[in-house]
Each structure stands twice: as structure tokens, then as C-alpha cells.
Amino acid sequence: GAVVSQHPSWVICKSGTSVKIECRSLDFQATTMFWYRQFPKQSLMLMATSNEGSKATYEQGVEKDKFLINHASLTLSTLTVTSAHPEDSSFYICSALPLSSYNEQFFGPGTRLTVL
């Protein structure tokens, strides 16, 4: 089956530092990947749509200079949280849309970010 990995699964960083989260589709190619943010006991909120070889599309209210997205290949998208602050602490989930089928997105296991 289609597998999506995320690395790291959990990261703790100091306020003001930057953190990079990787999202990889392990056994399929994806031109489109999505980045979601989930606060405790809440739903998933789309942050941005990542397209291979082009600029990401950010949802309203998401700072593109703070949440840098790079989709450099058909199997890898990265989300960098720049100058992280405690309010950026959250659970970040990526999903990937296979080239072969637009009917289903496959989700990564998520990354828990804690900013001290």
C-alpha cells in the first residue's frame, strides 16, 4: 500500500530557532502534497498545498515567510518553521496525492512540534 513518512516524529526546539519537517512518499510519486496543522482536540486545518517544482499555495492567514515549503521532488516535501515561537507548537501532518489516482490522499504519521 501507499506509505507516507514524516521525519522527525517529535521535535523540541528553543524559541527563535528553525525546524524542518520532511514528508516523503515511500512507494509512489506525488506532484501534490498537503500540509495540515492540528491543535489538541481539534480538526485538521490546511496550511498549504505543495506542488512539485512550483511555489506552494498558502491558505489565508498562514504566513508563507514563516512556514517555508519546498517540494523539490516527486517524493519529498519539506516544511520549515522559521523563528519558531511557543504558539507554533502543534501537530503537523502531511498528506500526498498519488499521480496514479486523485481519489485518495495518503497521510503521514505526523510531527509533534514543541517550542520552548
Place this chain on the structure above:
Amino acid sequence: AQTVTQSQPEMSVQEAETVTLSCTYDTSESDYYLFWYKQPPSRQMILVIRQEAYKQQNATENRFSVNFQKAAKSFSLKISDSQLGDAAMYFCAYRRGGSQGNLIFGKGTKLSVKP
């Protein structure tokens, strides 16, 4: 804009019993997909069932089935013979058809299963 509403923040069911989770949505599109996802404590999102809007027949996956009422814009999930492993957050989601659109999620329903 499309919206997805889950009106039941929490539900509880006895093991081996049946439970129905509600979901309504709003859209002006005619081509779309609807999904139910399960998120257990591990927080890995797991697809439970998918329904194409153009299909009149309700989707079924083993113990999971949906009641898709297109005119009413309702998409409920029925879990039969509930098991302890069914305990999780359940999210209803919408995706526009014909494109690589993103998912729009409801707020979720926390399902507890009592032994």
C-alpha cells in the same frame, strides 16, 4: 465555500452494538467525494470509507457503511458490531472532484467503545 459539519462532539457505544455518526456538508459543486477518516490515539489518519457523489449506491466496507443523502447533503457513518479498536476520533471530509483538491474536514466526533 464548502463546509463540513459534525454535530456530535462525542459518542459512545457498547461493544458489539451499532452506532451512527452524523455529517452534513454544504457545497454548490455537483462533482465531489466524501470521506470518513479515523484518527486513533497514535494520530495516524486512516481512511475508513469513501463515497463518490455521482454514485447513488451507499459505500460499504465490512462493518462500516454510509448513508449518503445527496439532496439533503448528509453523509452519516454506521459502524456495526462495534469493537474496542474502533475507539478513535472520526472525521468527515469533503473533496472537490475533478482536480487535485485538498480535503475539508469537519470538527470530528470522538467515539468511545464500552466493553
